[in-house]
Amino acid sequence: MPEGPEVECTRLSLKKFESMKVSKLELTQLSQKYNKYKGKQGFFEEFNGKILTEIERRGKFLIWHFNFPKVILNHLGMSGHWINLKSKKIPSNITHPKIIISFEDEEETTIFEDIRNFGQFRIYGKYQEVLDYMPIRKLGPDGLKIPFPKNEFYKNLKQNRYENKEIGRVLLDQSLIAGVGNIYKSESLALAKIDPKRLVKKLNDNEIERLGKSISFTLQKAVKSMGSTIQTYKTSLGEEASGQSWHKVYAKAGMKCDTCGSEILRIVQDKRSTFYCENCQK
Ligand SMILES: [Zn+2]
Numbered sequence: 001m002p003e004g005p006e007v008e009c010t011r012l013s014l015k016k017f018e019s020m021k022v023s024k025l026e027l028t029q030l031s032q033k034y035n036k037y038k039g040k041q042g043f044f045e046e047f048n049g050k051i052l053t054e055i056e057r058r059g060k061f062l063i064w065h066f067n068f069p070k071v072i073l074n075h076l077g078m079s080g081h082w083i084n085l086k087s088k089k090i091p092s093n094i095t096h097p098k099i100i101i102s103f104e105d106e107e108e109t110t111i112f113e114d115i116r117n118f119g120q121f122r123i124y125g126k127y128q129e130v131l132d133y134m135p136i137r138k139l140g141p142d143g144l145k146i147p148f149p150k151n152e153f154y155k156n157l158k159q160n161r162y163e164n165k166e167i168g169r170v171l172l173d174q175s176l177i178a179g180v181g182n183i184y185k186s187e188s189l190a191l192a193k194i195d196p197k198r199l200v201k202k203l204n205d206n207e208i209e210r211l212g213k214s215i216s217f218t219l220q221k222a223v224k225s226m227g228s229t230i231q232t233y234k235t236s237l238g239e240e241a242s243g244q245s246w247h248k249v250y251a252k253a254g255m256k257c258d259t260c261g262s263e264i265l266r267i268v269q270d271k272r273s274t275f276y277c278e279n280c281q282k
Pocket residue numbers: 257258259260261262277278279280281
């Protein structure tokens with residue numbers, strides 16, 4: 001599943017459409033799921049002729065703003081991605097196109113392909129409705145923010161509800177820090193040299209500070225290497241992301257730790273895999 005950095009890369013790749021006029025926003029025959037949003041909140045046709053003013057990222061959500069009050073909330077889900085084309089013709093390798101947006105400028109087109117159909121593309125009457133939408137309202141500070149919001153992270157982590165939980169579980173909570181998914185959870189803990197099984201209340205202030213720095217470093221590095229959720233994620237330019245090459249532990253169970261040579265372990269926390277080096281992470 002795309003994590004904060006992959007969604008940020010998607011935003012950056014879509015940024016070139018900002019200030020362009022939509023000539024047509026259309027659903028394909030495969031997009032029954034998205035059809036249900038058009039009746040309730042308005043019509044996708046209303047976006048034709050509007051100018052896309054900004055695409056904002058909040059955690060793993062993209063919010064599309066136009067030059068009228070309606071906004072679109074977009075989540076990539078498990079496998080959704082945007083593919084930018086210089087043509088209105090859909091290439092045959094795009095097998096599950098769901099939404100096609102063409103712009104007045106030349107042949108600029110972007111297509112939302114969503115093979116597993118977990119993506120979202122919903123119309124809201126106004127921005128405030130999106131901000132009131134619970135998964136958005138609950139989002140913690142953005143882990144990609146520069147400088148890293150270390151005070152908020154510290155304060156959030158000190159909430160009673162986390163104290164008896166393992167740090168490897170709570171890092172996925174988007175209300176603690178937004179944008180960390182399963183890959184960067186393992187990678188941040190490896191970089192901070194913290195055992196994912198440690199209880200939050202046992203972490204001292206130095207360790208929390210180190211973890212914050214590690215999260216920030218890991219997420220920024222992931223953006224730079226164009227995201228790393230490899231199996232289904234591609235950048236919208238169709239390039240394979242190159243992020244996995246620098247992973248220390250993620251998906252490396254049974255392989256040797258680069259630092260100490262011990263075997264990297266895999267455990268399950270809240271039904272999600274966590275990878276770590278028992279020798280390096282204390
Ligand atoms: Zn090690």
